[in-house]
Amino acid sequence: MTDVRPPVPPFTAETAAAKVQAAEDAWNSRDPERVSLAYTPDSAWRNRDEFLTGREEIVAFLTRKWAKEQEYALRKELWAYTGNRISVRFEYEWRDADGQWWRSHGNEQWEFDENGLMRRREASINDLRIAEADRRILGPR
Numbered sequence: 001m002t003d004v005r006p007p008v009p010p011f012t013a014e015t016a017a018a019k020v021q022a023a024e025d026a027w028n029s030r031d032p033e034r035v036s037l038a039y040t041p042d043s044a045w046r047n048r049d050e051f052l053t054g055r056e057e058i059v060a061f062l063t064r065k066w067a068k069e070q071e072y073a074l075r076k077e078l079w080a081y082t083g084n085r086i087s088v089r090f091e092y093e094w095r096d097a098d099g100q101w102w103r104s105h106g107n108e109q110w111e112f113d114e115n116g117l118m119r120r121r122e123a124s125i126n127d128l129r130i131a132e133a134d135r136r137i138l139g140p141r
Helices: 013-028 032-036 055-068
Strands: 039-047 050-053 070-082 085-095 101-112 118-130
Touching: 013 032, 013 070, 013 085, 032 055, 039 055, 050 055, 055 070
Parallel strands: 039 118
Antiparallel strands: 039 050, 070 085, 085 101, 101 118
């Protein structure tokens, strides 16, 4: 049986925005297994300088990520869409083990299969050290 993850392509402004919000909600859960189900079993990722293939590698990556990035809170914004592709800009804030706060920002390009599962994710991300008083993302929406 094939998993279907609505909305499915081709995207409209409304369905692309819904897809972006669903991704934000899932990532803010900080549940690697839940997040991995939005991707094809052989999904290909580039995240910064790491290259991953498949749900098992995605789960392992996200488990490491959220062990390091404590109190992670994310915001995503639809940037553009066409056919089966969506581009987003994002920011997230997190605290490291020493108590230092960070804001990470960047963009992602997503490509989906006909069932609405993401088969490709390209993410470019930069980190900025911030003071706790400068935080602007205070948990999930």
